[in-house]
Amino acid sequence: MSQFKDYYQFAHPTRVVAGRGMIEGVGFEFAKEGAKRPLIVTDGILLETGLVAKVEQGLADGALEPAAVFSEIAQDSSAVTVAACAEAAKEAGADSFLAVGGGSVMDTAKAANAVFTHGGSLLDYEGIYALPREDEGMGAPLAVAPLACIPTTAGTGSEVSFGAVIKDSERREKILIADFPLFPRLAILDPESTRTLPAALAAATGMDAMTHAIEGYTGPLWSPHGEAFALQALRMMRDNLPAAVEDPSNEEARGNMLVAASLAIVPGAGGTSGLGAAHSMSHPAGAMYGVPHGVANSINLPHVIRFNAAGGPEIADRYRDVAESLGAEAGGSDADVGGSLAGWVGELTTRMGLPQRLSEVGVPEEGIADLVEGAMGDGCSLTNARELVPEDFEELYRQAL
Numbered sequence: 268m269s270q271f272k273d274y275y276q277f278a279h280p281t282r283v284v285a286g287r288g289m290i291e292g293v294g295f296e297f298a299k300e301g302a303k304r305p306l307i308v309t310d311g312i313l314l315e316t317g318l319v320a321k322v323e324q325g326l327a328d329g330a331l332e333p334a335a336v337f338s339e340i341a342q343d344s345s346a347v348t349v350a351a352c353a354e355a356a357k358e359a360g361a362d363s364f365l366a367v368g369g370g371s372v373m374d375t376a377k378a379a380n381a382v383f384t385h386g387g388s389l390l391d392y393e394g395i396y397a398l399p400r401e402d403e404g405m406g407a408p409l410a411v412a413p414l415a416c417i418p419t420t421a422g423t424g425s426e427v428s429f430g431a432v433i434k435d436s437e438r439r440e441k442i443l444i445a446d447f448p449l450f451p452r453l454a455i456l457d458p459e460s461t462r463t464l465p466a467a468l469a470a471a472t473g474m475d476a477m478t479h480a481i482e483g484y485t486g487p488l489w490s491p492h493g494e495a496f497a498l499q500a501l502r503m504m505r506d507n508l509p510a511a512v513e514d515p516s517n518e519e520a521r522g523n524m525l526v527a528a529s530l531a532i533v534p535g536a537g538g539t540s541g542l543g544a545a546h547s548m549s550h551p552a553g554a555m556y557g558v559p560h561g562v563a564n565s566i567n568l569p570h571v572i573r574f575n576a577a578g579g580p581e582i583a584d585r586y587r588d589v590a591e592s593l594g595a596e597a598g599g600s601d602a603d604v605g606g607s608l609a610g611w612v613g614e615l616t617t618r619m620g621l622p623q624r625l626s627e628v629g630v631p632e633e634g635i636a637d638l639v640e641g642a643m644g645d646g647c648s649l650t651n652a653r654e655l656v657p658e659d660f661e662e663l664y665r666q667a668l
């Protein structure tokens with residue numbers, strides 16, 4: 268039986284529209300959010316798959332006119348890209364943003380929307396709750412232009428979260444910008460949008476989503492609202508993640524994974540229930556060595572599970588719930604819970620063909636000291652299930668290397 272928490276908040280203002288063929292209705296739905304001339308934000312690969320053309324058709328059917336298409340977004344978006352995207356929206360006379368893509372595309376659109384609406388640069392709004400507010404910062408946050416998201420991975424869950432993570436190339440760090448107005452107004456979950464997703468990407472992004480649900484559920488910011496989201500996300504991943512990766516023609520599994528990923532970014536205090544040490548480790552690995560976010564989480568997750576679950580019976584119990592929802596072996600002592608769940612995750616990621624070590628994806632041993640510093644400074648360390656000192660991160664990186 269869980270305690271009654273001293274404090275938590277919960278917000279899920281994004282309207283989710285899920286179902287087959289919903290992309291065809293994007294114009295009709297986005298018009299209800301006040302959009303007339305959206306800037307389509309996407310990447311070069313998605314332009315070639317024909318998905319963007321379908322989205323444009325869907326806009327036209329709802330009598331919306333795309334202002335322009337902005338597609339210059341790399342795997343990790345940067346502050347420079349955000350500025351260019353905001354500028355493109357201004358030049359094209361856009362009144363709203365429609366993101367068609369994975370986390371990098373959606374986060375770019377979110378951050379660009381803040382700059383487009385309020386001017387200045389991304390760094391002016393860095394942090395949590397840093398957007399302009401009425402009454403000298405004490406009142407309601409000022410609205411930004413409408414944003415709709417069509418995620419093409421399942422995924423970061425950025426389509427329903429109020430945060431964006433952007434790379435700062437100069438500082439070799441990830442910048443977080445998060446505030447209530449950044450919740451997208453609309454998220455469209457249509458399995459058509461992941462039809463051409465390569466298996467390796469479906470696996471990596473699916474493991475990012477699983478990491479969100481596990482870290483949100485086991486961390487100190489858990490809440491009953493968040494638990495409902497996280498455990499259902501894990502059940503849906505259990506039933507659909509391997510199927511979606513192994514058989515890309517399985518529309519049912521792909522659709523369910525889109526829903527699972529958007530449930531997994533548990534809405535709690537601050538838009539998510541807080542992520543944990545796997546994310547703290549993955550952010551610097553991405554910023555310094557370009558390790559894709561989902562791949563890094565997939566590698567780091569089992570080590571963090573083992574470490575965290577050994578942190579006492581209350582934490583171990585939360586990992587036991589996770590194991591049960593995933594259908595993994597959850598019996599035995601507290602230490603066994605972490606070991607067996609970590610083993611289950613490792614088997615799953617091996618079966619899906621994901622790398623198992625950071626050294627396989629370009630992280631050198633000499634980099635550990637800088638990575639530890641980055642992980643200690645990462646906000647997700649504050650919301651991990653267990654407190655960490657630098658030596659803990661060093662040990663975790665060595666295990667993951």
Ligand SMILES: [Fe+2]
Pocket residue numbers: 423475476479546560564
């Ligand atoms: Fe993530």
